[in-house]
Amino acid sequence: MKFFIETKGLSDFVNITEKVKEQIENSNIENGAVLIFVLGTTAAITIMEDESGVFADLKDILEKIAPEKGDYKHHLTGIDNNGAAHIKSALLKPDILIPLEKGKLCLGTWQQIILIDFDEKPRTREVLIKVLKTE
Amino acid sequence: MKFFIETKGLSDFVNITEKVKEQIENSNIENGAVLIFVLGTTAAITIMEDESGVFADLKDILEKIAPEKGDYKHHLTGIDNNGAAHIKSALLKPDILIPLEKGKLCLGTWQQIILIDFDEKPRTREVLIKVLKTE
Amino acid sequence: MKFFIETKGLSDFVNITEKVKEQIENSNIENGAVLIFVLGTTAAITIMEDESGVFADLKDILEKIAPEKGDYKHHLTGIDNNGAAHIKSALLKPDILIPLEKGKLCLGTWQQIILIDFDEKPRTREVLIKVLKTE
Numbered sequence: 001m002k003f004f005i006e007t008k009g010l011s012d013f014v015n016i017t018e019k020v021k022e023q024i025e026n027s028n029i030e031n032g033a034v035l036i037f038v039l040g041t042t043a044a045i046t047i048m049e050d051e052s053g054v055f056a057d058l059k060d061i062l063e064k065i066a067p068e069k070g071d072y073k074h075h076l077t078g079i080d081n082n083g084a085a086h087i088k089s090a091l092l093k094p095d096i097l098i099p100l101e102k103g104k105l106c107l108g109t110w111q112q113i114i115l116i117d118f119d120e121k122p123r124t125r126e127v128l129i130k131v132l133k134t135e
Numbered sequence: 136m137k138f139f140i141e142t143k144g145l146s147d148f149v150n151i152t153e154k155v156k157e158q159i160e161n162s163n164i165e166n167g168a169v170l171i172f173v174l175g176t177t178a179a180i181t182i183m184e185d186e187s188g189v190f191a192d193l194k195d196i197l198e199k200i201a202p203e204k205g206d207y208k209h210h211l212t213g214i215d216n217n218g219a220a221h222i223k224s225a226l227l228k229p230d231i232l233i234p235l236e237k238g239k240l241c242l243g244t245w246q247q248i249i250l251i252d253f254d255e256k257p258r259t260r261e262v263l264i265k266v267l268k269t270e
Numbered sequence: 271m272k273f274f275i276e277t278k279g280l281s282d283f284v285n286i287t288e289k290v291k292e293q294i295e296n297s298n299i300e301n302g303a304v305l306i307f308v309l310g311t312t313a314a315i316t317i318m319e320d321e322s323g324v325f326a327d328l329k330d331i332l333e334k335i336a337p338e339k340g341d342y343k344h345h346l347t348g349i350d351n352n353g354a355a356h357i358k359s360a361l362l363k364p365d366i367l368i369p370l371e372k373g374k375l376c377l378g379t380w381q382q383i384i385l386i387d388f389d390e391k392p393r394t395r396e397v398l399i400k401v402l403k404t405e
Contacts, residue, residue, distance in 0.1 A: 027405070028405060032265060035367050041318055047176070053207065053212055056208045065331060074324045083324070091328075093366065094381070097170050099170060132302060133267065135164060181360045182360070183311055189343075192344055192353055192357055228363075231365060234305060235400075249360075270298060
């Protein structure tokens with residue numbers, strides 16, 4: 001299972017929870033866990049509240065850790081200028097695993113699945129889903 | 136499977152390894168992996184040594200990344216003042232997946248499963264466990 | 271399944287993608303996900319491009335977050351001086367989960383599985399692999 005999503009880059013926070021739910025409706029697995037994985041080395045997936053203030057706060061703090069306009073050795077390759085995006089992606093990682101019960105994602109009241117695209121330009125992102133089995 | 140745990144908040148580090156082991160004793164799966172997932176957007180789970188110095192060091196470093204008394208846009212919602220907790224939770228994430236062999240968790244000598252509650256107040260946390268199958 | 275790998279410590283970045291692929295060739299599971307997990311509290315696994323500039327950039331940024339020569343309470347135990355390594359390991363975590371389709375890892379063009387050894391000395395690292403099932 002997979003879906004594609006358009007992002008704007010530069011730390012674009014996209015709530016993909018509903019997209020994931022649509023996908024797992026087609027699974028016959030009732031009990032287990034759901035892997036969500038984004039392809040690409042300049043994006044990541046995490047879980048957080050869908051609130052514009054929290055998104056802005058996390059963007060600000062990641063900007064302090066790895067400034068967009070910083071000097072990165074990666075830029076010496078001459079291919080692109082998205083060194084900051086690579087760092088943020090490696091720190092946050094592209095995978096998340098969420099429990100599944102009675103065919104539904106087990107998330108807390110405010111927990112949403114958020115894809116963050118750190119790249120310097122808009123991208124079409126491919127997100128893979130795997131529903132894993134318990135007994 | 137799940138359990139509840141009382142935390143004190145403000146970066147309370149709680150070793151939940153024994154609790155997880157108790158839960159998986161009831162599983163018939165011998166070979167696979169165990170997902171541990173905490174509900175809530177102001178807590179996280181990681182793996183580290185259970186040593187008070189390391190806990191204090193990580194607390195200090197996360198405080199530099201996202202100070203407890205910082206100005207967060209999340210606070211403009213007027214609901215709560217736990218912006219730092221949301222950031223730390225989103226960075227560390229609520230999930231960890233550990234190999235299972237012969238019905239036992241595969242952890243290194245010093246690896247322990249640590250729940251960190253970043254919230255500004257004590258909480259009762261719900262932790263979900265899923266035992267996933269390999270062949 | 272597992273393998274061992276020699277590392278040099280002090281933020282040694284090792285691309286273990288081929289080693290993981292060799293291991294899963296022996297699995298009969300065609301569709302699911304692959305857990306890669308490193309034993310030890312001073313190493314971590316993430317996904318990033320295998321490019322020396324990006325490795326150097328991430329090393330630099332983690333050095334700012336948790337300097338190798340910093341004062342850590344962990345050092346007061348008198349056992350070792352690898353406090354920075356424990357912090358970096360706890361932040362990045364030892365696990366990654368990657369989708370599997372038709373018996374192959376689903377990775378983006380530039381996504382590679384990178385083990386980072388943060389310890390202050392060379393180590394032999396044990397990496398565990400579990401192939402998990404979907405339907």
